Amino acid sequence: MQTNQASKIFEALSSDVRLDIFRLLVRYAPGGLVQGDIARELGIPSTNLSFHLKAIVHSGLVDVEREGRFMRYKANIPLMLEIVAYLTEECCSGNPEACQRFRDASPARHILPRRLD
Amino acid sequence: MQTNQASKIFEALSSDVRLDIFRLLVRYAPGGLVQGDIARELGIPSTNLSFHLKAIVHSGLVDVEREGRFMRYKANIPLMLEIVAYLTEECCSGNPEACQRFRDASPARHILPRRLD
DNA sequence: GACATATATCAACTGATGTTGAATTATCAA
């Protein structure tokens, strides 16, 4: 992963609308959702939804495919995992005890990386 | 974590410059770095660095404290962990096998969440 | 082919972001 790709991915997650969309698709992975489902679920007008979906797809975080007259969107889970790894890379370099303490103290403990590194 | 706070955090990571800064500070956690160190390490002019540091601090992802005439910046690792949890929450809801497969297939396997939830 | 539905594109506007150089403030050291 390169800084430039990573920052584009974070940019895709930097609007409320797109973050809601992405998290919805994460929940519905691996099957994905059709655009109309997303619109209904989140109450976003179709014009605006098209705009934001295009942005997320462009970042690579979401994939699309046509399905008749519907467009099906699926979260790119492998890329999501990669970017988590990229962000946490070499955390507390040379001080694994400090790093372990951070994880132990987190309320999200149970879903955190085994190591951050 | 609320969508709005989360999207602001991702916005803080959505520029190359800020992402480089943050990852540098993650590496140097928990001690942090002084602004001049960051400037030297990344080659960013001081005016611009001030601008971006202010933005990251405002997001909560980084903390500052004065240290004589220096400003020391430290990555907020607990918040970083929280946002990773937020992003991956309820991944593949109702299909834990699919989720496990994603993790097993990832080249970043060793640093990924135990479960994505 | 004609119609209905799903989605995309376009134009327009508003407001925010990133960068730079010059000037300013704050702190330490002599």
Added chain:
DNA sequence: TTGATAATTCAACATCAGTTGATATATGTC
């Protein structure tokens, strides 16, 4: 208190992002 260094603020500019309504395209159904 003077000078040196660290960091911030300011003004100016260029660029880009988000939203909306109107219009266009694509696909399935009759």
